[in-house]
Structure formats: C-alpha cells, structure tokens
Amino acid sequence: MRPRILVIGATGTIGSHLCNRLHADRADFKALVRNAGKAGPMNEKGIKTVAGDLDAKESLLEAMDGIDKLFLLSVTSPDIPRLQGNAVDAALKKGVRHIVKISARGADSAAHFNIARFHGQAEKIIRESGIPFTFLRPHSFMQNLFFDAKTIREQNAIYSSLGTGRIPMVDARDIAEVAFTALTQEGHEDKSYYLTGPQAISYEDIAEKLSIGLDRKIKVLPITLQEEYNQSVKAGLPIWLAEDMKIVNGDYSEGKGSDLSPDVEKVTGRKAIDIGQFIADHIGRFK
Ligand SMILES: NC(=O)c1ccc[n+]([C@@H]2O[C@H](COP(=O)([O-])OP(=O)(O)OC[C@H]3O[C@@H](n4cnc5c(N)ncnc54)[C@H](OP(=O)(O)O)[C@@H]3O)[C@@H](O)[C@H]2O)c1
Structure with a gap:
C-alpha cells in the first residue's frame, strides 16, 4: 500500500518542489500549512493541505492522524531542536513509521x-525516538545565489568572502527529488545522505557562467569575513547566524568545504544538476 505522507515546510523552497513532485506522482499526501493564505494556491493545484504549526502541538497531532511518513523541515533557527522535537513527539503518539x-x-x-x-x-x-529516519544533509543551496541577484543586476558584481575556495553547491530541486525518493520507495530507512552538486565551484566560476548567460561581464568583488559579518549584522541578521557565516565561510575559503558526494545520483538514479543548468534555468532572476 502506498504510504500516507505529511509534508512540513511545504511552502518553502524544497517543500514546494517536493509537493509538486508528489502531486505529479499522485502520491497520497497532505501539506501542513500555517498560513491559510498560502493554502489557497496549493488547493487550486489539487494539493490537500492541513492547518498546523510546529509550535502548536495539538495541531501536529491532528495533522498526523493516519500518517505513515513525515517530511520534516523548519527554518534555520535555534528553535530547530524544540520545534522538530514537537513533531517527533506527535509522530511517536500517532505511530508514524518513517521521518525524512x-x-x-x-x-x-x-x-x-x-x-x-x-x-x-x-x-x-x-x-532516540526509535522512529526510522532518513537524514538529508545538504551543502549550500544554489538557490542562495538569489541573495546576490540585486548586486548582480545593479552593479554587475557578486561580493564574496570565499576567495579561491570551492564548494559543491546543490540545487534544492535535487534535494526535493532525494526526499521524494526516500518517501516513496523502500530502503532509505536509518540512512544519512550528504547532498552536493556534481562539482566544487568557486565564485569566479559562478561569475563566468553568469557573464555568459547575461551576455555582460559579472565580476567577483572580494570582501573580508569581518566586513561580511558587519554588513550582515547591519542588515539585521541575528548575531549567532552572522557568526556562523564567519566560521563556515572561513572554512570554505581555506578549502575545507569542497568534499563531493555521489548521494544525489545514488538515490535518484540521475546526475545532480550543475551550476550551468541552475543559472540557465533562472537567468531571468539575474537580468
Ligand atoms: N540554504 C542553505 O544553503 C541550506 C543548507 C543546508 C541546510 N539548510 C536547511 O534547509 C532548511 C531550509 O529549507 P528551505 O530553504 O526549503 O526552507 P524555506 O524556504 O525557508 O521554508 C521554510 C518552510 O518551513 C515552514 N515553517 C517555518 N516555521 C514553521 C512552523 N513553526 N510550523 C510549520 N511550518 C513552519 C515555512 O512556512 P511559512 O511559509 O508559513 O513560513 C516554510 O514552508 C533549514 O532547516 C536549513 O537549515 C539550508
């Protein structure tokens, strides 16, 4: 019998691709949505939604009624253990058999x-809950480049603290495809997958691809980790996250984040999307 699936994080980057994929496959699933205004467009496409919030335990119990498999995602925040812990409590009470x-x-x-x-x-x-799991551990999303779209459009520039550091960014569409496979096929229980794109790339590589796609020169303007930290805090990023960026980008600039993984292809059976394809698919965002 096909599993009944609940998707938490359905309105976000990965979750929306996942819902479209599950819908196209006619999977038996519901999307948990906390903002009623966001449910309408999903319902119009034929996607079933259920109201709920990771911060409202009762709503999770209701949403997980009759569910076999749970897709679990919440935003980067110190609340991840608490909010996702709420989902695990509800999953245990409702007999959920697998968490991705x-x-x-x-x-x-x-x-x-x-x-x-x-x-x-x-x-x-x-x-520790004992519920079978699949942990998807992605590298930086290619979609993070949308944060650079403004300076690309207005200054023909990307600011980067990575220097010559290379990282194998991964397309969120591939993450969704791995999640789809883990939710709809057997054999992914109690596994962790490290998800990367097919090559480690530098910001110079990205600028080169953008220059070709846009038919104008895009340059990389180096900034120090401290300048990046100061700008991020000024722009309102929480201190803990700005500090994380300093640590992580510092690692990447020293070549400590370039390790590749075959897991996207191993799980989905098709090659991971490369940066050229990502830029071609989204070139309008950078024009
Ligand atoms: N960006 C990266 O490079 C990167 C790399 C590795 C790992 N990650 C991880 O990937 C995750 C983010 O994925 P994403 O970019 O696809 O997410 P996203 O686009 O930010 O979407 C977050 C989703 O979570 C939902 N949500 C937030 N708080 C909720 C709550 N209290 N109850 C129910 N739903 C809630 C949001 O709903 P609303 O629409 O209502 O807000 C939205 O659907 C994070 O855990 C992050 O740490 C990111």
Missing part, C-alpha cells in the same frame, strides 16, 4: 558552528 528530515552538512550535536549543532540536536532526538 532536512538537516545540514556536518550535522552533529557537538559541531563547531550553530546550524550544524541545531540540526545535530534534532537528529539526536529523532534517533
């Missing part, structure tokens, strides 16, 4: 930066 969780590269409850630590703590809660 979006985690992060290097997730570990003793990691040297916050994001990996918060995800590591949530992974630990899931492991």
